Amino acid sequence: MKYDVITVGSINMDVIVECPQYPAYGDTVFANSIGMTPGGKGANQAVTAARLGKKTALIGAVGKDSAGTQLLKNLSSKGVDTSHILQVEEHGTGTFVAMIDETGENTMVGTKGANDHISEEDINSVFEQIDAKILLVQLETSQESIIASMKAAKSKGMYVILDPAPADGIFNEAFKYADLVVPNKQETERITGIQVHDQTSAHLAAEKIHELGVKDVIIKMAENGSLISQNGSITFVDAIAVKAVDTVGAGDCYAGALACAYLDTNDLVEAAKFASVAAGIKVSRSGGQDAIPTMEEVQAYKQPQ
Ligand code: RIB
Numbered sequence: 302m303k304y305d306v307i308t309v310g311s312i313n314m315d316v317i318v319e320c321p322q323y324p325a326y327g328d329t330v331f332a333n334s335i336g337m338t339p340g341g342k343g344a345n346q347a348v349t350a351a352r353l354g355k356k357t358a359l360i361g362a363v364g365k366d367s368a369g370t371q372l373l374k375n376l377s378s379k380g381v382d383t384s385h386i387l388q389v390e391e392h393g394t395g396t397f398v399a400m401i402d403e404t405g406e407n408t409m410v411g412t413k414g415a416n417d418h419i420s421e422e423d424i425n426s427v428f429e430q431i432d433a434k435i436l437l438v439q440l441e442t443s444q445e446s447i448i449a450s451m452k453a454a455k456s457k458g459m460y461v462i463l464d465p466a467p468a469d470g471i472f473n474e475a476f477k478y479a480d481l482v483v484p485n486k487q488e489t490e491r492i493t494g495i496q497v498h499d500q501t502s503a504h505l506a507a508e509k510i511h512e513l514g515v516k517d518v519i520i521k522m523a524e525n526g527s528l529i530s531q532n533g534s535i536t537f538v539d540a541i542a543v544k545a546v547d548t549v550g551a552g553d554c555y556a557g558a559l560a561c562a563y564l565d566t567n568d569l570v571e572a573a574k575f576a577s578v579a580a581g582i583k584v585s586r587s588g589g590q591d592a593i594p595t596m597e598e599v600q601a602y603k604q605p606q
Contacts, residue, residue, distance in 0.1 A: 302382075303431070303433065304357060304432070305433060305435070306347075306355050306433055306435045306560050307358050307433040308360070309343060309361065309437075309442065309447070309450040310343015310344070310441060311342050311343045311361060312341040312344045312362070312386065312394070312415075313339075313395035313397045314337055314340070314394055314395070314396050315340030315398075316335065316397070316399070317399050317549065319332060319587075321402065322402050339375045339376075339589060340549070341361070341441070342467075343438075344359060344376060344381075345593070346437050346557040347557070348379045348381060348557070348590045348593055349554050349558055349561075349579070350557045350561050351379055352379065352380070352593050353595070353599070354561075355560075356382075357380070357381050358385055358433070359376060359381050359382070360446075360450065361386050361387070361416060361419065362418060362419050363415050364393040364394040364415045365389065369388055373386060373388070375590075387423060392415040393414045395415060395441075396412055396414065397410070397412075398410055401549060405544075405546050405584060407548050409467075416441055417443050419445075420443070421448075424445075424446050424449035424453060425449060428449075428453035433459060434460060435459060436450060436459045439463070439465070440463075441466070448475065452478060460480050460481070462559070462563075463482045463515075464482075464483050466484075468487045468490075471491050476510070479515050481515070482515045483559065484520060485523065486523070490506075492510060493505075494509075497522060500537055503522060504528060507528060507530035508530070511530065517530070522540075523548075523551075526540045526577070527573055527577065536573075538574050539577070540577050541577060541602070542581075543585040545584045546585055547586070547592065554579055554593050556576070557593075558579035559576035561575075562575035
């Protein structure tokens with residue numbers, strides 16, 4: 302089976318806690334709201350690609366529990382091919398708790414659950430049946446699933462985009478097989494030791510990531526834009542100006558949109574501009590995966606003067 306985009310990644314149930322501000326250590330505070338919504342970096346990226354009109358498959362794992370069944374249904378309803386997702390007996394579906402304060406910033410803690418139990422054999426047997434131009438992968442599934450999928454994608458001549466998220470999942474071998482790496486500020490610091498606060502520090506950090514063997518690098522600086530480094534040339538792309546309401550999954554939306562636009566244009570700078578708009582729209586509204594924009598919404602976006 303041929304797809305536009307294949308995503309290998311996590312599928313989680315998110316518990317979203319909206320609070321006026323994060324509680325101080327040891328405090329108990331009232332939340333504005335608490336709700337459950339489909340999430341997971343792999344799932345969010347796959348939903349983004351599907352909403353932007355691309356034929357998308359997600360490879361991942363959920364538990365044989367009600368959350369797992371609900372998440373599979375949700376993905377299918379959003380146009381993602383779920384036929385390569387495992388539903389495992391022994392482990393529960395990944396679950397994350399995300400706290401969002403009134404600035405829209407989020408802090409998360411979660412368990413990988415079934416996401417951490419995808420084997421090299423599972424990946425290889427799926428890649429024998431499928432193909433695509435782009436692989437999108439993050440760091441929230443088992444390390445063997447990440448490496449196996451990148452190796453399989455490279456052997457098929459696919460362009461491999463590694464979103465090195467979360468920072469807690471970073472391991473060096475993953476960079477060996479990535480064509481493009483798209484870290485945010487925290488991840489960049491974890492990879493390079495460099496604190497990114499402007500274009501100069503972002504450039505230095507990008508150079509360090511190239512030294513790991515990565516051809517193309519995009520350093521994401523949230524509301525401060527992104528820096529694209531490829532073939533010795535540096536381009537800076539502004540973020541769109543929005544009031545952040547909910548930043549959960551903004552990076553996933555960026556990566557999914559970037560993959561789609563790169564597929565269409567073969568131009569990383571154009572793709573980064575498109576991804577900045579898609580992610581900006583996403584953070585300006587709440588609603589989990591339903592807040593991810595469609596192609597029409599991204600194309601219709603006009604920056605207020
Ligand atoms: O990037 C946001 C996602 O990270 C959440 O949906 C959560 O499930 C974790 O995977």
